[in-house]
Amino acid sequence: xxxxxxxxxxxxxxxxxxxxxxxxxxxxxxxxxxxxxxxxxxxxxxxxxxxxxxxxxxxxxxxxxxxxxxxxxxxxxxxxxxxxxxxxxxxxxxxxxxxxxxxxxxxxxxxxxxx
Amino acid sequence: xxxxxxxxxxxxxxxxxxxxxxxxxxxxxxxxxxxxxxxxxxxxxxxxxxxxxxxxxxxxxxxxxxxxxxxxxxxxxxxxxxxxxxxxxxxxxxxxxxxxxxxxxxxxxxxxxxxxxxxxxxxxxxxxxxxxxxxxxxxxxxxxxxxxxxxxxxxxxxxxxxxxxxxxxxxxxxxxxxxxxxxxxxxxxxxxxxxxxxxxxxxxxxxxxxxxxxxxxxxxxxxxxxxxxxxxxxxxxxxxxxxxxxxxxxxxxxxxxxxxxxxxxxxxxxxxxxxxxxxxxxxxxxxxxxxxxxxxxxxxxxxxxxxxxxxxxxxxxxxxxxxxxxxxxxxxxxxxxxxxxxxxxxxxxxxxxxxxxxxxxxxxxxxxxxxxxxx
Numbered sequence: 001x002x003x004x005x006x007x008x009x010x011x012x013x014x015x016x017x018x019x020x021x022x023x024x025x026x027x028x029x030x031x032x033x034x035x036x037x038x039x040x041x042x043x044x045x046x047x048x049x050x051x052x053x054x055x056x057x058x059x060x061x062x063x064x065x066x067x068x069x070x071x072x073x074x075x076x077x078x079x080x081x082x083x084x085x086x087x088x089x090x091x092x093x094x095x096x097x098x099x100x101x102x103x104x105x106x107x108x109x110x111x112x113x114x115x
Numbered sequence: 116x117x118x119x120x121x122x123x124x125x126x127x128x129x130x131x132x133x134x135x136x137x138x139x140x141x142x143x144x145x146x147x148x149x150x151x152x153x154x155x156x157x158x159x160x161x162x163x164x165x166x167x168x169x170x171x172x173x174x175x176x177x178x179x180x181x182x183x184x185x186x187x188x189x190x191x192x193x194x195x196x197x198x199x200x201x202x203x204x205x206x207x208x209x210x211x212x213x214x215x216x217x218x219x220x221x222x223x224x225x226x227x228x229x230x231x232x233x234x235x236x237x238x239x240x241x242x243x244x245x246x247x248x249x250x251x252x253x254x255x256x257x258x259x260x261x262x263x264x265x266x267x268x269x270x271x272x273x274x275x276x277x278x279x280x281x282x283x284x285x286x287x288x289x290x291x292x293x294x295x296x297x298x299x300x301x302x303x304x305x306x307x308x309x310x311x312x313x314x315x316x317x318x319x320x321x322x323x324x325x326x327x328x329x330x331x332x333x334x335x336x337x338x339x340x341x342x343x344x345x346x347x348x349x350x351x352x353x354x355x356x357x358x359x360x361x362x363x364x365x366x367x368x369x370x371x372x373x374x375x376x377x378x379x380x381x382x383x384x385x386x387x388x389x390x391x392x393x394x395x396x397x398x399x400x401x402x403x404x405x406x407x408x409x410x411x412x413x414x415x416x417x418x419x420x421x422x423x424x425x426x427x428x429x430x431x432x433x434x435x436x437x438x439x440x441x442x443x444x445x446x447x448x449x450x451x452x453x454x455x456x457x458x459x460x461x462x463x464x465x466x467x468x469x470x471x472x473x474x475x476x477x478x479x480x481x482x483x484x485x486x487x488x489x490x
Contacts, residue, residue, distance in 0.1 A: 002287060002288060002355065002356035002359060002360075005286070005287075005288070005290070005356075006202050006203070006359075009202045009203060009204075009205065009206070010202055012205060013198065013200050013202065013204075013205075017196060017198060021196055023194065023196075031202070037359075038355075038358055038359050038385035039359075072473050072474075072476055072477035072480065073473075074420075074469055074470075074472070074473045077476065079477070079480060084384065085384035085385065085388050085418045086380075086381050086384045086414070086417045086418040088417075095416065095417040095420060096420045096469060096470070096473065097420070097473075098420075098470055098473040098474050098477055099388075100477040100480075100481065105201060105202045105203060105359075106198075106199055106200060106201050106202060107198045107199070107200050107202060108197070108198065108199060109195060109196060109197045109198055109199070110195070110196050110198060111194060111195050111196075112194050112195075112196060113194070114194070
C-alpha cells in the first residue's frame with residue numbers, strides 16, 4: 001500500500017525536475033528498485049499508472065529496473081546474492097548476512113518532451 | 116519485461132535504451148529503430164513475469180517473485196535527463212532535520228511499530244507510569260499515529276503525559292513531515308501549559324531548509340535545553356509500510372504479541388530488519404497460546420542478526436524492568452553502540468558486534484572494488 005506514497009514521491013521528483021529543466025511531459029521514466037527495498041514492483045507500477053493521468057507522467061513509458069539483492073556473509077567473508085531478507089547464504093547456509101546491495105529506490109533518468 | 120514483444124532489457128543499462136524491435140503503432144524514428152535493433156540483440160528472453168509466482172505444490176501466490184516489467188510504447192522525440200534521486204529523498208531530508216532537532220533538544224525518539232492489536236498503547240501507558248515512579252523528572256511525550264480517532268492519544272493523556280494524535284486518513288504510515296509537525300505541536304502545547312523551558316529559540320522551527328544545505332542544527336541552537344527526555348512515536352498499526360519511512364528516530368522498536376504467531380518476523384522481514392529491538396508482548400498469555408518463543412527469536416535473527424529481544428507483559432508488568440533498563444541505557448548514551456545490560460542480552464550484544472564487523476567488512480570490500488575499478 002505504501003507504493004501509492006512512493007508513486008507520489010516519484011511524481012514530486014518529476015515535477016521538481018520539470019521546474020528546473022522546463023519540460024512539458026515525460027516520455028520515458030526509468031526507476032531503480034532494489035530486490036531488498038521492501039517494494040512490490042507490480043504494486044508500484046499500478047500506483048504509477050493510477051496517478052499518471054493529468055500529470056506530466058501521462059502516457060509515459062515506465063521502466064522498473066530491479067537490482068539484485070546482495071549481502072556480506074560473515075560465514076564466508078564474501079559477498080553473496082540473496083533474493084530476500086531472511087534467506088540463508090547460498091554457499092554456507094549461514095543467516096549472519098548483512099545486506100549490501102538491492103536496497104535502491106531511485107529515479108534513474110527520464111526522457112522528456114517540451115511540447 | 117515487455118508485453119508487446121516479450122523482450123527484457125538488461126538490468127544495469129545506464130543509458131536509456133528503447134526495447135521494442137517491433138513497434139505496433141509505427142511511432143519510432145529511424146534513429147530509434149536502429150538503436151532498437153542494436154539493443155534487441157542484448158535483450159535476454161525471460162519467462163513471463165508479470166503475475167505472481169505460483170507454487171506448483173500448494174498453489175500459493177508469491178507477488179514478490181516477478182519482475183513485472185511492463186513496457187508501454189513511447190514516442191520518438193527524446194531529451195534525456197539523468198536524475199538519480201532517491202524516491203524517499205524528500206522524506207529522508209526532513210527525517211535528518213528531525214534527528215538533528217531531537218539531538219539538539221536532548222530527545223530520545225523511538226519509533227514503535229507493530230501490527231494492530233499488539234498492545235503498543237497499553238505498553239506505552241504502563242511504561243509511562245513505571246518511568247514516572249523511577250524518574251519523576253524525566254519528561255515523556257507521545258506522538259500517536261492512527262488512521263482515525265484520537266482514542267490512543269486520549270489514553271496516553273489520561274496518564275498525564277502530553278500526546279499529539281496524528282490521523283493519517285487513508286495513509287498507512289507516518290512520515291517525517293508529520294512527525295516534525297506533531298513535535299512542533301507538542302512543543303507549543305507544553306509551552307502554553309506553562310512548562311518553564313529556559314531556552315531561547317533563535318532558530319527556525321519551520322523546517323523550510325532546501326536540499327543541498329548542510330544542516331548544522333545542533334550548533335545553531337543556542338539554548339540550554341539538553342536535559343534528556345523521551346519521545347515515543349507510535350506508528351500506524353501495520354507491519355509493512357512504516358518500515359520504509361525514516362522519521363528521524365534513534366531506533367525502531369518492533370512489538371510483537373504472542374497471540375500473533377511466531378513466524379511474523381519472516382513473513383514481514385523488512386520491518387524486523389529495520390528494527391533494533393523486538394519486544395515480545397503479552398507473555399502472560401504464553402500458557403494459553405501456541406507460540407514458540409525460541410523459534411520466534413531465531414526467525415527474527417534470520418532477517419536481522421543483530422536484533423535485540425525483550426519479553427514483556429504490559430498488563431502484568433512482567434519483564435517491564437528489562438524494557439525500562441533498555442530505555443535508561445539509551446537515555447544515558449547519546450551515541451549508538453551495542454548494548455550489554457543484564458543477563459540474557461549477551462547473545463544479542465555479540466550478534467550486534469558481529470554484524471557491525473560484517474558491515475565494516477562489506478564497506479571495505481565495496482571501497483576496494485571502487486578503488487580497483489578502471490577509470
